[in-house]
Amino acid sequence: RCFFVNTFSVLCLLPQAVLTRWACVRACPASCSCTQEKSCSVLCDRSGIAEVPKEFPCEASAINLDKNALKFLSERAFGTLPALKLLSLDHNNISFITPGAFKGLANLVELKFANNDYISYLHTRTFSGLKKLVRLDMSNCNLFNIPDRIFLEQPALKEVLCFENHFRRIPGAFRGMENLTHLYLERNRIEAVAYNSLLGLGSLKYLNLQENRINVIHDGAFQDLLRLENFYFNDNLLCDLPRFAFRGLVRLKMLNLGGNLLTNVSKTWFGDLVELEVLYLDRNQLLNIEEGTFENLTSLITLHLNSNNLTTLPLPVFQPVYLLGRLFLFRNPWVCDCSLEWLKGWKESYQLVRDIPCASPSSVAGLDLSEVVFARVNGTCVDPGELNLTTAPSEIASTTENRFNSLISKLLQQEIREEMGNGTESLRNGTLLDPEDGRLSAGVGGHRAQASQSILCVIAVWLFLDLIGRSDMNPCLSCT
CATH class of the missing domain: 3.80.10.10 (Ribonuclease Inhibitor)
Incomplete structure (x- = not known):
């Protein structure tokens, strides 16, 4: 016409x-x-x-x-x-x-x-x-x-x-479409991805399944997607993934798993993703990331771990990091103790991550990790909850030592006064005061032993209280 x-x-x-x-x-x-x-x-x-x-x-x-x-x-x-x-x-x-x-x-x-x-x-x-x-x-x-x-x-x-x-399932009409490169199925009502849902899609480069109701993925569901480059799986109901969910996807460059219900990240998921550049794991309920999870992601540039329930990120989990350019860690209840000291140093050295707010310990809650002071005692990191954060580490060590020496001196003087005030008892027990240096000289009596026991007790109590950040309390001066 x-x-x-x-x-x-x-x-x-x-x-x-x-x-x-x-x-x-x-x-x-x-x-x-x-x-x-x-x-x-x-x-x-x-x-x-x-x-x-x-x-x-x-x-x-x-x-x-x-x-x-x-x-x-x-x-x-x-x-x-x-x-x-x-x-x-x-x-x-x-x-x-x-x-x-x-x-x-x-x-x-x-x-x-x-x-x-x-x-x-x-x-x-x-x-x-x-x-x-x-x-x-x-x-x-x-x-x-x-x-x-x-x-x-x-x-x-x-x-x-x-x-x-x-759609409540991926239509079978797409199976075997050898020339299909882009498939948009977001915002449907799809509940599962079966093992045969995507068979024969060897040319597919872009797959969008975001904002569905997917809670099950069968083993081998993505096995034919060997040319897939961009995969959107965010905002579904996934609690877990098959052990080798993304096996064979060696050309994948972007994977979005954000907005699901994942609590654990397995090191087996990403083993073949050697060309992956961007990974979204944000807005899940992550509590744990297994060691070795990122070890094969040699092309990774951007990693989103924000908005989860992560409290720590051990260094072995995060190694090796090759070309990482951006790391997002905000909106997690971070415990800013010595386990994150490496992350603070890495953040300061490479300037690739911002906003790591501390949820605990209480002494640093609300601070960013970059503001937390990690002191060292005999080469060992001391958690910020055990320190006065307004004092520099060298000042902390010096102050603690001076207060300790002062306490020991007072205890010795107290023991000397008691000995001099009771000369008969001192002679009976063979305890004499050396007039030259003011030190107690031991005899066979028990006051010397009692004084030593008291001092040792005070040393132990003081060190314990100092370690838990309560060195301002009055230590017990007697032990049973």
């Missing part, structure tokens, strides 16, 4: 470009506008059209019927348009597409009928005749499923957009 222009002899004298432009405009449907730039485009969007126009220019390469009131597409609804490459039917009220509605569009490359809320069913022969179709957009309709054999005549199909429908 394209419009053929009757040519006159005078038209034969005009340049071909002028003739084409004239034919495109001359055959333009009512309520539409036609432009001829590189090719003939028919613009009928926002025109209040309730039925598909009866005639289009035969030269039309693109037709836009978006945001109209179309309700029904009959068989061969657009006639024969051999030059048509793009047909857009977005935002209409289409409820039924007759089988063979697109026959006559043999060279159509892209078909769009997204945002048609009344389309809940597609016939097996809906796309009959579209053998050169490369891109299909049927997102945000009311589809609950599509027939398994619906794409048999579309061997060139590379990109399918099916997001925001009502």
